[in-house]
Amino acid sequence: MESVKAGNLRMWPAIVHAKCPRCRAGKIFTNPAYGFKGQKILKECPHCGLVYEREPGYFYAAMYVGYAFIVAELVTLAVGTYILTGSENPWVYLCIMLTVVALLAPLNFRYSRVLLLHWLTPGLRYHPELSGNNGKSGG
Template sequence: MGIFGKDSVIKSVLSFTCPRCHGGPLFKKGSLLRPGSLFKMHSHCPHCAQSFEPEPGFYFGAMFISYAINTALFIAAWVGLTILYPDYTLTMLLGLLTAVVILALPLTYRLSRSIWLAIFVRFDPRAAQKSGSEQY
């Protein structure tokens, strides 16, 4: 069991799997060669048929989660730059922050959507048992 056990919400969020059954993937396989494919989600879980977009505009709230993640990244990058290179310029700081945001965009997008969906969809052990017997 534990914090990263089979029924852990944290494990489901970090592995980008369905919050209801913890079996089906939230996102389609993406490729760095086609960056647009990194943002494609399944419409529903292939294991338990949970809808990943319960209503139109559902993920509007994920924008606030993404904002919080990006703020934490900004602060970490700023502290890191201050420790490693105390005589930084404003141009260096803006360049670093821009690079961090662009490089972390696929991760923050997926993570914010995964967190937002996990807030509203609870784990269902029956759905997990059903999905454990199926292959996708």
């Protein structure tokens, strides 16, 4: 993995690894995407102290992002299934789509919230000065 100096952290690795949008160093979730303990969002960034839930019910907006993910997945699966199998049997499509959407549900949950924080929250920007070790505790 590319080493990055403190204060110059890139956005895409921060999104992929579910890091804080303000410092890009602290984690957003307590557990991995696929685990038996479920996915819990931390109350605040362990590195810079950003409160993730900006207001009560803030993450309800992530449902719209998750909906867009599922629509894109279903359209891609339908077209891909048709190209690969040529089948017109609706049960083939239904089984493939339900299986893949169920397998991707934890990732949809996680990344709908991460994208909501990184891209769709007005006024929430990256602050390079918070990326170093001068925050709270390392995250």
